[in-house]
Amino acid sequence: DAKTTQPNSMESNEEEPVHLPCNHSTISGTDYIHWYRQLPSQGPEYVIHGLTSNVNNRMASLAIAEDRKSSTLILHRATLRDAAVYYCILRDSPGTYKYIFGTGTRLKVLA
């Protein structure tokens, strides 16, 4: 099974950058790394995804290690609305669309 490892929780001050790490040492060569977040009492929402190169969008940046065994989601300026559980997910195996979520990182943003 594909597996990701994330810290259970992290804290950040408002307006400061946040780096959320994820280890995925079993990743296959063709697997994308996806990040979703889940705000309280809501379904998960897409944040960003990438394969090899670092990626940027309006929500965040994704830095992927050269060996692809880890990645880091970067929120450039955390706001109170960014408080959520952040999941780094992979497919269970190549050729399947069974995604494994894990327990994620609960981000607390301090005012």
Next chain:
Amino acid sequence: GAGVSQTPSNKVTEKGKYVELRCDPISGHTALYWYRQSLGQGPEFLIYFQGTGAADDSGLPNDRFFAVRPEGSVSTLKIQRTERGDSAVYLCASSNQGGDTQYFGPGTRLTVL
């Protein structure tokens, strides 16, 4: 446009009863996923549909769980002889096609007494 909707938002049932949970995906999305989320855990994959067919049902925990998508749009998750351990939030997601960004619904909170 309209997102993924799920009904009911809450369902309370008694042990041993049958329940149906409905998912309305985003119009035109061919891929549909069901997940189950227990308290404090991440979503757990149950089943994936591509069109009308279940392409991967390896996450269904046992034969009490069944899901259909007869016309390739709306899907129903069916649970027979419910048990207290089935209590969870059941999430549905859809995507344009398999592997694309998934859009999640708000979930159905199932409580089995």
